[in-house]
Amino acid sequence: MSKGKILVVDDEPEIVRSLTLRLGAAGYEVHSAMDGLGATKKAIEVQPELILLDIGMPAGNGHVVVERLRNIGETSHIPIIYLTARTSDEDYRKARDGGVCKYITKPFDSEVLMAAIESEMERSVELTP
Amino acid sequence: MAVTQNPLSIMIVDDRPENLSSMSQLLAQDGLDIVTARSGDEALAKMLSLDLALVLLDVQMPGMDGFEVADLMRRNPRTRHFPIIFVTAINKERRHIFSGFEVGAVDYIFKPVDPFIIRSKVQVFLEIKRSALERERLLVDLNRANRRLKDISDRKSDFLSAASHELRTPLTVIKEYCSLVHDGIVGTPNAEQKKCMEAALRNCNRLADLVNDLLDLDAIESGYSSMFREELDLGFLLREVAEDFGPRCDSVEQGIALDVPDGLPTALGNPDLVTQVLVNLVGNAHKFTPEGGTITLRAEREETNLRVAIKDTGPGIAPEYHDKVFEKFTQLNRKDGPGAKGTGLGLAISHKIVELMDGQLGLDSRDGQGATFHFTLPLFSETAHMRAFVADGTAHTRLGNTDWCLVLVRPCTPESELPEWLEETVTVALRQTDDATTVTAVENLPVKAVLLQASVAGAKAYLTRLQANLESAGHQDELPHCCVLPLDREAHQDFVWMPEKLVFNELAQVSDSKGMSYV
Numbered sequence: 341m342s343k344g345k346i347l348v349v350d351d352e353p354e355i356v357r358s359l360t361l362r363l364g365a366a367g368y369e370v371h372s373a374m375d376g377l378g379a380t381k382k383a384i385e386v387q388p389e390l391i392l393l394d395i396g397m398p399a400g401n402g403h404v405v406v407e408r409l410r411n412i413g414e415t416s417h418i419p420i421i422y423l424t425a426r427t428s429d430e431d432y433r434k435a436r437d438g439g440v441c442k443y444i445t446k447p448f449d450s451e452v453l454m455a456a457i458e459s460e461m462e463r464s465v466e467l468t469p
Numbered sequence: 470m471a472v473t474q475n476p477l478s479i480m481i482v483d484d485r486p487e488n489l490s491s492m493s494q495l496l497a498q499d500g501l502d503i504v505t506a507r508s509g510d511e512a513l514a515k516m517l518s519l520d521l522a523l524v525l526l527d528v529q530m531p532g533m534d535g536f537e538v539a540d541l542m543r544r545n546p547r548t549r550h551f552p553i554i555f556v557t558a559i560n561k562e563r564r565h566i567f568s569g570f571e572v573g574a575v576d577y578i579f580k581p582v583d584p585f586i587i588r589s590k591v592q593v594f595l596e597i598k599r600s601a602l603e604r605e606r607l608l609v610d611l612n613r614a615n616r617r618l619k620d621i622s623d624r625k626s627d628f629l630s631a632a633s634h635e636l637r638t639p640l641t642v643i644k645e646y647c648s649l650v651h652d653g654i655v656g657t658p659n660a661e662q663k664k665c666m667e668a669a670l671r672n673c674n675r676l677a678d679l680v681n682d683l684l685d686l687d688a689i690e691s692g693y694s695s696m697f698r699e700e701l702d703l704g705f706l707l708r709e710v711a712e713d714f715g716p717r718c719d720s721v722e723q724g725i726a727l728d729v730p731d732g733l734p735t736a737l738g739n740p741d742l743v744t745q746v747l748v749n750l751v752g753n754a755h756k757f758t759p760e761g762g763t764i765t766l767r768a769e770r771e772e773t774n775l776r777v778a779i780k781d782t783g784p785g786i787a788p789e790y791h792d793k794v795f796e797k798f799t800q801l802n803r804k805d806g807p808g809a810k811g812t813g814l815g816l817a818i819s820h821k822i823v824e825l826m827d828g829q830l831g832l833d834s835r836d837g838q839g840a841t842f843h844f845t846l847p848l849f850s851e852t853a854h855m856r857a858f859v860a861d862g863t864a865h866t867r868l869g870n871t872d873w874c875l876v877l878v879r880p881c882t883p884e885s886e887l888p889e890w891l892e893e894t895v896t897v898a899l900r901q902t903d904d905a906t907t908v909t910a911v912e913n914l915p916v917k918a919v920l921l922q923a924s925v926a927g928a929k930a931y932l933t934r935l936q937a938n939l940e941s942a943g944h945q946d947e948l949p950h951c952c953v954l955p956l957d958r959e960a961h962q963d964f965v966w967m968p969e970k971l972v973f974n975e976l977a978q979v980s981d982s983k984g985m986s987y988v
Contacts, residue, residue: 352638358645365654396634425637447641447677450648 342369344461347388349379349405350423351397359392362450363457376400380408383415390460393440395424395431403431406438419460423448477598478502478519479591482512482538483527483556492525495584496591509533513541513548521551522598523591528557539574552594554578629687633680640680644673675812682814685745686797689821698826698857700849701736701743703775704729707766710747714755714764723755724763733768736775736846737853738826743846746822746830749815750779750842757783757840771845774828778843787836794832795820819844827857 346368348359353374360370371386373379377399383391391409395402402422409415422435425446435443442456479496481503483489489505496503504519506512509532516524524542528535535555542548558580576590649655651666658666711725718725747766754764762782769776786794793799798813816830823830823844834840847853 352642354642355638355645358642358649361649361654362645362652425634425641446637447644447673450645450652 343367344390345369345371345386345388346457347379347382347386347391348372349374349382349391349397349402350394351375352394355394362454366454368457376402376405379405380412380415383409383418384412387414388418390457391418391420392423392457393420395422395426403434403438406434406440410438419463421456421460423453476500476502477522477595477602478504479523479525479594480504480506480512480516480519480521481525482506482509482530482535483525484508484530488527492582492587495582495587501595509535509538509541512538516542516548516551517545521548523594524551524553525591526553526555528555552576552597554590556580556582626687629683633684636680637677640673640676644670644677647673679812679814682812682818686814686818686821689818689825698737698739698854700854701738701740701846703736703743703768703777703846704733706740706743706747707768707777710744710751711766713748714751717755718764722760723758725751726763726765728765728767730769734770734775735849737849737857738828738846742822742826746819746844747777747779749819750844753815753842754779754781754783754840757781759783770848773848774845775848776843776845778841780839780841782839785836785838785840786832786834788834791832791834795830816842 343366346363348356348363348370349372350356350359351374356372356374360372363370371382371388373382375398379391379393379397380400382388393402393405400408402424406420409418409420420438420440421442421444422440423444423446424431427445432443441460444453444456477500479501481489481492481496482505483492484507486507489507493503493505504515504521506515509530512524512526526535526538533541535557539553539555542551542553552575554576555574556578575594578587578590647666647669650658651663651670707727707729711727714725751764751766758764758781764782765778765780767778767780769778795816797817799816800813820830823846827847828845830842830844832840832842
C-alpha cells in the first residue's frame with residue numbers, strides 16, 4: 341500500500357531518477373515530469389498528494405506551473421514544495437505569493453527534504469476527508 | 470588670455486542705459502558674455518536661465534531696488550549662489566553697506582567706478598567660476614570612470630551568480646547519489662563503504678558552503694547586499710546565537726557563557742548581518758575549543774561604540790598570523806577541535822560585514838592561550854541612524870552620489886538648515902509643503918531616496934506619482950529608497966528625524982512589491 345502519490349518535476353534527469361529511488365524506497369508512488377507543460381498535464385492526470393517542483397525549466401518555469409495549477413479546480417489545492425538552485429528575492433516572493441508551502445534550495449540534505457515531505461503529506465491526509 | 474570653450478556670463482543691472490553700455494565696454498573680453506538688465510524684474514527673469522559668474526547690481530533703481538533684487542535672488546535655489554557686487558553712487562553710509570551684506574553681497578563698490586579696480590574684481594570672479602567649471606568637468610569624468618568600473622564589477626557578479634547556479638545542479642546530483650548509497654537505498658553498504666560515502670557527503674556540503682560564501686562575499690564587496698540598519702539589542706542577538714549553539718556545544722562538553730551587562734545601550738546595525746557575523750565567530754570558537762573548554766560571548770559599552778567579544782579556550786593564534794586570518798581562503802593549522810573544516814571565507818566575510826556597518830573586527834590572541842575575536846558597532850542614535858540610511862541608500866544605486874538626489878518632504882515649518890554631512894553626501898532637495906503632490910522633481914536629477922513626513926497631505930499620492938513617472942520613463946525597477954517619517958515630531962528645529970520602521974501600513978502598500986525600503 342503506497343503512502344501517497346508524489347509528482348517530481350525537474351529538467352535534470354539524474355535528479356528525477358535519484359528522487360524516484362529515494363521516494364520509492366520510502367513507500368511513495370512516484371510520478372515525474374521534466375518541463376512545465378508536462379508538469380501541468382501530469383498533475384491533472386495523476387492528482388498527486390504533493391508536488392516537488394523545480395523553478396528553472398523549459399516550457400513554463402515553476403512559477404508559471406504554480407499559477408496554472410492554482411487556476412485549475414482539481415489541482416488548486418495540491419501542496420507544492422519548491423526544490424531549486426535559485427535563491428533570488430524575486431523567486432522567494434513569487435513562491436510566497438503562489439502559496440508554495442516550502443522552499444528548499446539545492447543542494448539539499450535528504451533528511452531535510454524527507455522531513456518536509458512527510459510533514460506536508462501528513463497535513464494533506466488530515467485535510468482529505 | 471585663451472578663449473574658453475564655454476563662454477562665462479556676467480550680468481550688469483542698472484536702470485541707466487548709458488551706465489550699462491559704458492560698463493559693458495569696460496569689461497568686454499574674449500570668452501565673456503555680458504548680459505544687461507534695466508530693472509530688477511528684468512534681471513530676475515533673465516537670470517533664471519543663466520549660470521552667472523557674477524552680478525553687478527545697481528542699488529538705487531526705480532521700482533525694485535538692488536537690495537530687494539538680491540533678497541529675491543537668495544530665495545530662489547537657481548540664483549542663490551550667484552555672487553553679487555553692489556554698485557552705487559550714493560548710499561555711502563555704513564548702514565546701507567550692512568544691509569547689502571545681509572542679503573549676500575560679496576563686494577560693494579562706489580561710483581564713479583575706477584576701471585582698473587572693477588576689471589580686477591571681475592577678473593577674480595571669472596577665475597573662481599572657471600575653476601568651479603573645471604572641477605565640475607573633472608567630477609563628470611570621475612563619475613563616468615566610476616560607472617565603468619561598476620559595470621565591470623556588475624558583470625563579474627553576474628558571472629559569479631550564473632556560475633554558482635550551474636555548480637549547484639551537478640553538486641545536487643552527486644550529493645543525492647552518495648546519499649542513496651550511504652542510506653542503503655540501492656543496496657546495503659558495508660561499514661567501509663558507508664565511511665567513504667560520509668566523507669564524500671561532508672565534502673559536498675563543504676563545496677555547497679563555499680558556493681554560498683563566495684556569493685555572499687561578492688554581494689558584500691560589490692555593495693549590493695540589501696542592507697538597511699536599525700536599532701539593535703545586541704544582548705538579545707547574543708542570547709539567540711548562544712541558544713542555537715547550545716546543543717552542539719553540549720555534545721562535546723563545551724561550556725557557552727554569556728556576559729552582557731544590564732542596561733546595555735542599543736547599537737546601530739543590520740540584525741541579519743550581525744547574526745551572520747556572530748554565527749561565524751561562535752562557529753569558529755566551537756571548532757577550535759577542545760572538550761571541556763568554554764566559549765564566552767561578551768558585550769560592553771566602549772565610548773561611542775558597543776564592543777562584542779567572542780573568547781575561546783582553544784590553542785590560540787600566533788601574532789604573526791593575526792592579519793592573515795582575515796584574508797580570503799586562509800585556514801590556519803590551529804589544532805582542530807570538534808568542528809568541521811570550513812571554507813576559509815567566514816572571517817573575510819565577517820570582516821567586510823562589520824566594516825560595512827562602520828565597525829571594526831579584530832583579534833587578540835597568543836599562541837597556546839585561546840583567542841578572542843571582537844568587533845565594534847556604533848551606538849544607536851537618531852542622527853547616526855539617519856546618516857546610515859543615506860549611506861546605505863547610496864550603496865544601493867548604480868549611480869554616483871552626485872547623479873541623484875534625496876528629496877526631503879516636510880510640512881511648512883520654520884526653515885532650518887540641513888546638516889552639513891547630508892549636503893556633502895548627496896544632492897539634497899528640501900521641499901517644505903503642506904501638500905506633497907505639489908512637489909516636483911529636482912533639477913533633472915533622478916530621485917533615489919525620499920524622506921517623506923507622513924503628516925504631509927498627499928504623501929501617498931506623491932509616492933504613487935513618483936512610481937508612475939519612473940514607470941513611464943522605463944525605470945520601473947529603479948524605484949527610490951523611501952523612508953516615511955512619523956507624525957509631528959518635536960524635532961522640527963533640528964532637521965534630523967529618525968526614520969522609523971514601517972510607520973504607515975497604508976503607505977507601505979503603495980509599493981511594497983516594488984522594492985521600496987521602508988526603514
